[in-house]
Amino acid sequence: MAVIDVVEFDIGKERYALDITLTREIVEMVPITPVPRAQAHIAGIINLRGEITNIINLNKILDLPEKAKREDQKIIVLVPEAAEGSNVGIIVDDVHAVLQISEDEVEAIKGSLSSEAYVKGIIKIGDKEASESGEKKRLIVWLDVGQVLQDILASTKP
Numbered sequence: 001m002a003v004i005d006v007v008e009f010d011i012g013k014e015r016y017a018l019d020i021t022l023t024r025e026i027v028e029m030v031p032i033t034p035v036p037r038a039q040a041h042i043a044g045i046i047n048l049r050g051e052i053t054n055i056i057n058l059n060k061i062l063d064l065p066e067k068a069k070r071e072d073q074k075i076i077v078l079v080p081e082a083a084e085g086s087n088v089g090i091i092v093d094d095v096h097a098v099l100q101i102s103e104d105e106v107e108a109i110k111g112s113l114s115s116e117a118y119v120k121g122i123i124k125i126g127d128k129e130a131s132e133s134g135e136k137k138r139l140i141v142w143l144d145v146g147q148v149l150q151d152i153l154a155s156t157k158p
Contacts, residue, residue: 001102006123007076008099008140009092011064015140016092017099017123022082022145026095029073041152043091046075053077053087061148062118067093083149090145099125099140106142120144 006017007026032044032055041060046053055075059066075089082088106121123140 003100003102006099008096010094011092017140017142018145022078024077024079027075029071051087053089056090058090084153118144118148
C-alpha cells in the first residue's frame, strides 16, 4: 500500500492538506505588497530572499469565509514547477504537521464535485484507533492545489 506525504494546515477552523511534493517551504507571515488591479485571489507579492513571490489567498478561490489578517498566519511557498516556473505562496491560518497517510485513509470524492471543489479526497485520521476508543475521527480535506494553480494560470492567459 502506497504512503503519501501531505502538509496539514488550517484555513478558518477547518483542516486541509496538500501534497508535500508541491511544497518548497513554510514561512512566517510577512508584509504583503498589494498589486494594483490584480484579481481578487491575489493577495499581493512578497520579497522572499531576493525572489518576488506571488501570494494567493485560498479563501477567495475556495469561497471560504475570510478571517481578519493575523500576524501568526503562515505562507506555504510552493515549488516553482507547480506554477509553470512562477514563485507562488498560499496564505494559511496555521500549519500543523507533515502527515504520512496510506491510501486506505483516503476516501475519494466522485464525480464533478471533486474537480469543482478542488478536492482530491477526504483523509480520515484515527480511523482504526477512533473506532476502538470511541473517539471522533478527524477529517482533513485533501486539496488539489495543482489543479487550483492550473486553473489560475489558464484564466490569466490571453
